[in-house]
Ligand code: SF4
């Protein structure tokens with residue numbers, strides 16, 4: 301009982317005078333060239349259009365712009381006016397997915413109604429999962445083998461992730477990786493990503509009795525020669541197997557392990573959404589609340605507005621945005637400080653999965 305209880309319990313502007321053409325490249329570590337990340341302190345639609353000039357070569361075919369329409373009660377999302385000229389210039393569609401929790405964003409009709417209420421009236425809106433979902437294999441995935449993405453993603457040859465970079469209670473920070481993962485997943489995919497509290501197996505203690513496998517209500521456990529294997533996509537985190545096993549071979553996962561799994565799951569979904577596609581990334585570093593745009597009662601920003609970044613490398617732009625916030629707050633990890641969660645593993649793991657390069661050249665276009 302103690303183990304079950306324990307398991308259940310776990311169940312404008314800041315001036316950056318030094319960021320012109322700055323590189324975090326460490327050539328002693330690797331010969332891979334640093335990726336370009338463009339930056340402006342001009343937090344305006346004009347600033348967005350000027351940045352776009354540096355990354356526009358990646359645009360091909362039909363363009364979808366992934367935004368967040370905001371939530372009732374939350375005013376920190378990136379205003380519609382910021383993306384309007386870019387959207388019109390590209391004749392693009394605004395794209396989003398429904399959420400897994402109750403509210404206007406859980407159903408397509410009310411989601412579009414909310415988007416209109418928040419000023420996103422200048423372009424067609426496509427809720428990607430309104431016509432179903434796609435199962436997309438995740439190459440090299442450790443947490444997941446398949447991602448569940450909104451079916452309409454395949455309508456777009458180019459996707460621009462127009463992202464609000466801010467804090468997030470579960471992932472430390474939320475930037476382009478989170479926008480491409482949680483933001484492109486169907487409600488089912490979102491629920492799966494959030495169930496990172498499945499148990500941990502201590503294979504050396506397993507006797508192979510199969511009791512846990514019999515007791516699992518969703519048949520998530522397979523007994524192998526190497527001990528029990530828990531199917532991550534079936535497990536509902538009920539904890540029954542923990543109490544069933546009298547050999548302590550199945551135990552609650554630690555908080556840090558859960559966080560690592562959650563961050564890696566996010567990155568894997570982002571990989572599924574971005575692979576084999578033309579992508580452009582924007583991080584709009586404003587309204588730096590510790591919490592995300594999905595909450596109706598966000599915490600006040602902990603840092604002044606910084607600027608806007610653009611890149612074709614999702615890893616580099618996350619690293620650059622994080623470093624700017626760290627510098628603005630004189631911190632090694634600003635989000636760890638405000639959320640007690642470091643999200644930096646997103647950046648490390650995304651690079652490991654071959655999604656990009658955490659080494660970057662920060663190019664301040666205001667100084668050109
Ligand atoms: S109940 Fe425990 S010992 Fe038996 S198979 Fe499951 S993990 Fe192994």
Ligand code: SF4
Pocket residue numbers: 498499515516517518519520521530534535536537538539540541542
């Ligand atoms: S019994 Fe099955 S569903 Fe419940 S925590 Fe164990 S593996 Fe997951």
